[in-house]
Amino acid sequence: MKQIMPTDDATFAPDSSLVCALRPSPNHGERAGERKPDMILLHYTGMPDAERALERLCSSGSEVSAHYFVHEDGRIVQMVPESRRAWHAGKSYWAEETDINSCSIGIEIANPGHDDRYPDFPQRQIAAVTALCRGIIARWQIAPERVLGHSDVAPSRKKDPGEKFPWRTLYWSGVGHWIEPVPIVPGPTFALGDRGDVIASLQQVLAAYGYHVSTGGEFDEVTRDAVMAFQRHFRPAQIDGVVDSSTLMTLQALTDSLPLHARRPSLIASTEEDSDAIWS
Secondary structure: OOOOEEOOOOOOOOOOOOOOEEOOOOOEEOOHHHOOOOEEEEEEOOOOOHHHHHHHHOOOOOOOOOOEEEOOOOOEEEOOOOOOEEOOOOOOOEOOEOOHHHHEEEEEEOOOOOOOOOOOOOHHHHHHHHHHHHHHHHHHOOOHHHEEEHHHHOOOOOOOOOOOOOHHHHHHOOOOOOOOOOOOOOOOOEOOOOEOHHHHHHHHHHHHHOOOOOOOOEOOHHHHHHHHHHHHHHOOOOOOOOEOHHHHHHHHHHHHOOOHHHOOOOOHHHHHHHHHHHHO
């Protein structure tokens, strides 16, 4: 049996047998309305030194935390009990919810991020993240489409865990929602400043999946940021905020693959008609 190494002020038992150390953070509270978590939110630390990132997450002055921290070598540290509301999402939105901290379990993955080389995630680290997520999913019955990245819920502020994060690998291990992206080919595109019914339909499908966008038919900066977040997660080969046939058709197929209970009213049917006309 793995020996847990708690700090002197440890006040809770680990929720996962994969945890190798407890580093309690003071930065947490009650979940709103006694909400049970139904989302996993993945982050990278965005700091060059993992230990300094962990110290920040456990410092009262930082006012940030997460439930778990995964080192590059796969060691897992728990900072906040899963039953508590950690402070990791910030200003965020998903599927008409704005208190993402109350509905999610946050996992910080040690990686310097886009501002400092953005290295690949080591295989041992990804294996640990996958195993940790599988346990959380089993404990809380979390749906595949509710395993998200920070950039999904805060696309105008965040890029993490980013396009190098292997969402496909996690999916094939039973974690998250995924389809194979439609190949990128030359053709018409839509971008910042465009307007019209096709843009409104695009926005409706982004909103149906969960992204925060306006639906007035103008390709504004909020729409561009949501498109880039979608591309980072589901079509990482090219992240430019421009809607080509690959982006639109991948988004459409992904939304179509949602279970019926997870779908929200949208103009998906009209988008299918529009895409048939545009990309033929």
